[in-house]
Amino acid sequence: MKTFQRPLHRPNLLHRFSALLIGLAVLVVASPAFCGPIHDAARAGDLAKVQALVKADPALVSSKDDQYGQTPLQVAAFNDRKEIVEFLLANKADVNAKAKNGSTALHLAAAKGNQDIVDVLVANKADVNATDNEGWSPVHSAITWNHKEIEDLLTKDGGKDLPAKPTPPPPAPKGPPKETSKDGHFTAYDNQTVLDTTTNLMWASRDNGAPMSWPDAKTFATNYKGGDYTDWRLPTEAELAGLFDKAKSRRSYCAAAVDELGVAADEVHLTDLIHITCTRLWTSEARSDKPDSVTVYDFHAGKDAARPGAKEFVDTASRILVVRNAAK
Numbered sequence: 001m002k003t004f005q006r007p008l009h010r011p012n013l014l015h016r017f018s019a020l021l022i023g024l025a026v027l028v029v030a031s032p033a034f035c036g037p038i039h040d041a042a043r044a045g046d047l048a049k050v051q052a053l054v055k056a057d058p059a060l061v062s063s064k065d066d067q068y069g070q071t072p073l074q075v076a077a078f079n080d081r082k083e084i085v086e087f088l089l090a091n092k093a094d095v096n097a098k099a100k101n102g103s104t105a106l107h108l109a110a111a112k113g114n115q116d117i118v119d120v121l122v123a124n125k126a127d128v129n130a131t132d133n134e135g136w137s138p139v140h141s142a143i144t145w146n147h148k149e150i151e152d153l154l155t156k157d158g159g160k161d162l163p164a165k166p167t168p169p170p171p172a173p174k175g176p177p178k179e180t181s182k183d184g185h186f187t188a189y190d191n192q193t194v195l196d197t198t199t200n201l202m203w204a205s206r207d208n209g210a211p212m213s214w215p216d217a218k219t220f221a222t223n224y225k226g227g228d229y230t231d232w233r234l235p236t237e238a239e240l241a242g243l244f245d246k247a248k249s250r251r252s253y254c255a256a257a258v259d260e261l262g263v264a265a266d267e268v269h270l271t272d273l274i275h276i277t278c279t280r281l282w283t284s285e286a287r288s289d290k291p292d293s294v295t296v297y298d299f300h301a302g303k304d305a306a307r308p309g310a311k312e313f314v315d316t317a318s319r320i321l322v323v324r325n326a327a328k
Helices: 015-026 037-044 047-056 056-064 072-078 082-090 107-111 115-123 138-144 147-156 214-223 237-241
Strands: 181-184 186-189 193-196 201-204 280-286 292-297 303-308 324-325
Touching: 037 082, 037 181, 047 056, 056 072, 072 107, 072 115, 082 107, 107 115, 107 138, 115 147, 115 186, 138 147, 147 324, 193 324, 201 292, 214 292, 237 280, 237 292
Parallel strands: none
Antiparallel strands: 181 186, 186 193, 193 201, 201 324, 280 292, 292 303
């Protein structure tokens, strides 16, 4: 759940600030325009209003907001509104309902460090091993954000640390690749590749689906065998910039994609033939202006950014999209 950095060790002050941003991002900072009155009441902790709304329409306990697909229970769990959580559960709210990014109320409470809410959810049979769209379990969220008590509680109840697994390349179909669709100067093929006819660069049709450090990203690219090709690599910043297309827009529903205020910034702008699961992609390039840093390209903002190149640093909004020269 996860633009912030995922700490692999106890975070310093910068990492703690990043963790706060993720907490805000993870879910419930949507503006009221995207939510119903019951979501706003749950966020504000207005139990009387929640009770009145549910009395008038019991189905509201299962309603989902337009932007994130969150239920009132998820909003209340994130914002540590215990009385509202208990009321909603008593009125048949689905404790394991998932938002658009796959997160449950337990993911949110574990990431935010709301142990009282975790206790209530587990007592009401929340799935301690539910996984979100990136493969994260509630235990993984607790570990990532250094909530040791919640980690221990969930582990005691059978919870497992379930990080996302990289997406392996699909097996190549037999025979020469066949064209499946076009989008301007991009052509997609049935071996999960996309050719840019203006640059003669061949791209994988989707990213790896999980955050990695830069050293691991380079290894992933070197070992990638998609389409039966063996010369895949990480792209340069200029090559990724060539994919950016402001006229194209779709949501990635990546919880890590937030602005500096913690507001969702998960739209990406590139051809529909290439699927990326978050907003940023690793490049092959180290930064000359920032020691020990490398470049990522942001497909939300349409510009590059710097991230540490250390193996222990994982930027949870960055993915790997491999490329090769089609002429080879």
